[in-house]
Amino acid sequence: MSRENPIIAVTGSSGAGTTTVKDAFARMFSRQSLQAAFVHGDSFHRYTREELAKLMRENPGREDSLSHFAVEANLLDRLESLFQEYSKSGTGTYRHYIHAEDVSLIDAGYKVGNFTPWQPLPEDTDLLLYEGLHGGLVTADYNIAQYVDLLIGVAPSINLEWIQKIDRDVKLRGHSHEAVIDSILARMDDYVHFILPQFSKTHINFQRVPLVDTSNPFEPRSIPTDDESSVVIRFQDAHKVDFPYLLSMIKDSFMTRPHTLVIPGAKMSLALELIMTPRVQELLDGRRYR
Numbered sequence: 001m002s003r004e005n006p007i008i009a010v011t012g013s014s015g016a017g018t019t020t021v022k023d024a025f026a027r028m029f030s031r032q033s034l035q036a037a038f039v040h041g042d043s044f045h046r047y048t049r050e051e052l053a054k055l056m057r058e059n060p061g062r063e064d065s066l067s068h069f070a071v072e073a074n075l076l077d078r079l080e081s082l083f084q085e086y087s088k089s090g091t092g093t094y095r096h097y098i099h100a101e102d103v104s105l106i107d108a109g110y111k112v113g114n115f116t117p118w119q120p121l122p123e124d125t126d127l128l129l130y131e132g133l134h135g136g137l138v139t140a141d142y143n144i145a146q147y148v149d150l151l152i153g154v155a156p157s158i159n160l161e162w163i164q165k166i167d168r169d170v171k172l173r174g175h176s177h178e179a180v181i182d183s184i185l186a187r188m189d190d191y192v193h194f195i196l197p198q199f200s201k202t203h204i205n206f207q208r209v210p211l212v213d214t215s216n217p218f219e220p221r222s223i224p225t226d227d228e229s230s231v232v233i234r235f236q237d238a239h240k241v242d243f244p245y246l247l248s249m250i251k252d253s254f255m256t257r258p259h260t261l262v263i264p265g266a267k268m269s270l271a272l273e274l275i276m277t278p279r280v281q282e283l284l285d286g287r288r289y290r
Contacts, residue, residue, distance in 0.1 A: 005090040006127040006283040007083055007147055009135025011041075012154035013195050014068070014187075015165025017208065021154055022131040024272045028280065029129075037086070037125040041132015042097035044079045046072070049113025067183075069133060069190035076134060076142050083147035086121070086128050093118045100173045126284065136198035145201050149283055153202035159217040160210050160224065167223050181218050204275065207232040208265060229265030232256075233275070241275075249274055 008025070012018040022038070029036045045068055047055065052073070056066050066073055082092040096116040098105050110116060121128070136145040136153070145151060156164065162184055169175040169183075199205055208231050210224040235241050238259035246261060247253050250271055253263040263271050 003149075004287045005087050006149045006287070007087060007130065008127060008150045008152065008280070008283075009130040009145075009148045010152045010154060011130075011132065011135035011198050011202070013133065013161055013165075013191060015168055016154045016156055016161050017164060018131050018154045020268075021152060021206065021272065022129065024269060025129055025276065028273065028276060029126075032280075034126045034280075034284075035122070035124065037092075037094075037121045037128040039082070039094050039121075039128060039130045039132075040097065041079075041130065041134055042068075042099070043095045043115065044075045044132075044134075045097055045115075046075050048115065067187040067190045069187050069194050071137075071139060071142070071194060074134065076137065076144065079134065080142055080144050080147070083128075083130075083144060087147050090121075090125060091123075092121050092128075094121055095119065127280075133195065134198075136201045137194065138197070138201065139194075145198070150204075150279055151198075151202045153199045153205040155199050155205060156208040157210065157214075159214040160208060160229075162217040163214060163221060164223055166218070166220075177220060203236045205232075205234040206268075207234070208268075226265040226268065231263050231265055231268050231271065233261045233263065233271065235259045235261075246271070246274060 010018045010021045010025070026036070026038070045052075052066060052068075059066070068074065078093075082094065085092040095118045096102070096105060098110045098112050098114050098116070100106075100112050102110075102112075105116065106112065130148075134144060135148060136151045138145050155161070165184065166177060166180045169180045170177055175183075208229050210229050212224050212228045214221075214224065236259070241259075243255060243261065247255070250263050250267050253261060253267070253271075255261055261271075
């Protein structure tokens with residue numbers, strides 16, 4: 001792990017809600033006047049949307065291996081190199097993958113499903129924040145998790161994750177309801193082998209659990225609101241956590257196991273602030289003087 005150039009990774013499946021956690025970190029950094037390098041995992045996809053669609057048409061028996069969850073569909077050597085380089089020198093190269101909601105990049109002439117050119121990270125940053133699919137990946141060929149100082153997992157209950165993905169991809173990215181379901185099914189093998197194992201390596205997991213009926217996530221429905229949810233938070237190093245303080249500060253929270261805190265869904269932002277602020281400060285305090 002890096003001490004001088006800390007790396008935080010927020011990892012989770014497509015539709016899990018990692019962007020919400022990333023945005024909470026961004027607000028926290030802004031309040032503390034911290035300069036962060038933000039890196040999105042989609043930037044390390046190997047193929048543009050058109051290239052991936054062409055490969056799937058040409059290889060109809062290989063849809064699973066071509067999902068964005070799969071190792072071979074991503075430039076994980078470049079992601080690992082970025083983490084290694086940043087941890088040593090605070091530098092590295094990155095790019096952006098263009099989604100339909102990236103209005104400013106589209107207005108600048110970029111096409112949805114394509115990439116911006118590779119470019120250097122901003123200079124003199126205090127830390128790097130990665131948000132994406134593979135921040136805690138460990139395989140026979142890659143060990144990305146070894147460079148991460150704070151690994152955060154975002155893993156809603158599976159039905160809720162699918163509901164959120166369908167809602168986002170239909171409303172924001174222009175996909176049909178049926179196409180999103182096909183994508184979920186095609187990725188299942190990669191989900192089991194490459195996404196789920198990361199949650200056993202995370203320092204903290206946030207799992208949102210709906211308190212309303214989501215038995216059939218593929219039926220068109222609205223996403224359960226924060227008030228219709230609870231969040232289960234599991235800490236790997238529970239001995240470092242001041243649970244009495246968190247219980248006193250987060251109304252209606254309670255513990256189910258010595259390392260597990262449950263909070264109302266509407267208290268998620270507050271919990272992130274209370275939990276992450278001292279963690280980030282600990283990383284910054286541990287840096288060597290330059």
